[in-house]
Amino acid sequence: MAGFTSLDDLVSEMTANGKFRRADWNKLTHAVGTQAAGTWYALPHSTGNPGAMTLGAVGTNLAFHPAYDRIAGAIWHGGDVSPDQKHIVNASAFSSAATTMPAIFMLVDMIGWYPVTSTTTTGNQALINSKTFTATAATPTVLTFAATWDVQTGTPIRLTTTTTLPAGLSLATTYYVNRTGAGTGNVATSYANLAAGTYVACSDTGTGVHTATLYIGDRQPSHGAGVQAFLTPSVALGAGVPNIQLTYTDASGNTGNTTPTTLPISNATAPIGQIEYSGTGAGKFGPFVPLAAGDAGIRLVEQFSYSATHTSGTTNVVLARPLLTLPMTTIGVAAERDLVNQLPRMPRVYDGACLTWLMYAGAATPVASAFYGHLDLAWG
Numbered sequence: 001m002a003g004f005t006s007l008d009d010l011v012s013e014m015t016a017n018g019k020f021r022r023a024d025w026n027k028l029t030h031a032v033g034t035q036a037a038g039t040w041y042a043l044p045h046s047t048g049n050p051g052a053m054t055l056g057a058v059g060t061n062l063a064f065h066p067a068y069d070r071i072a073g074a075i076w077h078g079g080d081v082s083p084d085q086k087h088i089v090n091a092s093a094f095s096s097a098a099t100t101m102p103a104i105f106m107l108v109d110m111i112g113w114y115p116v117t118s119t120t121t122t123g124n125q126a127l128i129n130s131k132t133f134t135a136t137a138a139t140p141t142v143l144t145f146a147a148t149w150d151v152q153t154g155t156p157i158r159l160t161t162t163t164t165l166p167a168g169l170s171l172a173t174t175y176y177v178n179r180t181g182a183g184t185g186n187v188a189t190s191y192a193n194l195a196a197g198t199y200v201a202c203s204d205t206g207t208g209v210h211t212a213t214l215y216i217g218d219r220q221p222s223h224g225a226g227v228q229a230f231l232t233p234s235v236a237l238g239a240g241v242p243n244i245q246l247t248y249t250d251a252s253g254n255t256g257n258t259t260p261t262t263l264p265i266s267n268a269t270a271p272i273g274q275i276e277y278s279g280t281g282a283g284k285f286g287p288f289v290p291l292a293a294g295d296a297g298i299r300l301v302e303q304f305s306y307s308a309t310h311t312s313g314t315t316n317v318v319l320a321r322p323l324l325t326l327p328m329t330t331i332g333v334a335a336e337r338d339l340v341n342q343l344p345r346m347p348r349v350y351d352g353a354c355l356t357w358l359m360y361a362g363a364a365t366p367v368a369s370a371f372y373g374h375l376d377l378a379w380g
Contacts, residue, residue, distance in 0.1 A: 003085035013380035021078040035365040040278040040286040056115040056234030063128035066154035067354035075355040086379035087346040093373035094334035102362035108320040119310040130213040140199030158215040163208025191352040224251035224299035228288035238311030251297035323347040
């Protein structure tokens with residue numbers, strides 16, 4: 001058993017050692033209109049407990065914005081436990097609201113998103129994943145990133161150089177940015193150090209040209225494995241119905257991969273929270289953008305393209321790793337998944353994971369319909 005030597009060890013860690021957390025949650029469906037039957041929705045935008053997450057409102061257009069457990073809207077799962085491993089052992093969801101069934105809830109670790117305010121632009125738009133930087137010889141060091149990347153707190157990066165990195169920084173090490181201003185920040189060696197304000201010091205500025213690149217690999221079994229992409233507006237989209245295409249680096253590190261020839265078609269006037277290409281009919285997918293044949297995940301998205309203008313609105317290209325699904329069939333009856341005995345999978349929750357829900361509306365679901373549930377987590 002991952003994280004545990006046996007079922008007895010799991011029970012002992014949860015009981016005798018107290019390595020257990022119950023995370024209760026509730027979410028209301030979006031307040032911007034009835035959720036259409038046969039369509040997927042992203043619930044980070046919606047109110048409840050935890051509250052709404054703010055997508056698309058801060059940072060640089062087309063630049064990666066991180067999601068992690070300490071941002072508003074994430075389900076709190078108890079914080080970092082390394083060197084232990086944390087796993088979900090049980091999960092439930094239910095609703096007693098009228099006309100909410102059937103429905104499917106999918107729990108994901110939301111890695112982050114690229115805000116796209118340029119939804120009237122057609123053709124390929126390059127997304128920002130990497131910039132050169134300089135570092136001060138100071139305690140803590142301050143990194144200044146090249147123009148047009150206002151790196152946000154929590155962004156995971158790795159560093160390269162043409163010659164020598166500043167003393168105190170290392171190759172093949174993941175750092176987490178603490179934003180100190182537009183395009184500047186300190187760096188920490190873990191989410192725990194980021195939360196504690198423990199940042200790296202440098203004794204010199206290094207030599208050569210230094211580059212910081214987005215690195216999401218510490219929250220998957222291997223870099224990009226299982227990571228998928230979906231698009232959801234944070235400002236309602238306009239009347240256009242463009243095709244969507246992503247160009248991405250896959251989980252094996254191959255660059256320039258693109259979504260298949262049969263492209264998703266975005267929905268006209270897609271509201272906040274809708275996964276904008278989901279629904280019924282030709283060109284509809286859900287919840288994730290289809291990948292090229294044989295690809296097992298995404299490390300980063302290189303380019304985003306609309307074939308035609310959406311006329312207005314803001315969307316977000318979101319990276320997430322799906323963890324489990326809960327199909328619900330009956331109002332007032334909980335869907336429950338025992339992940340130890342019933343389905344012995346026990347999805348791992350990595351340090352910093354941003355847990356949130358996607359929802360498939362099997363029926364037209366009224367505004368502000370309430371859903372409730374819980375997660376049981378254990379570590380060892």
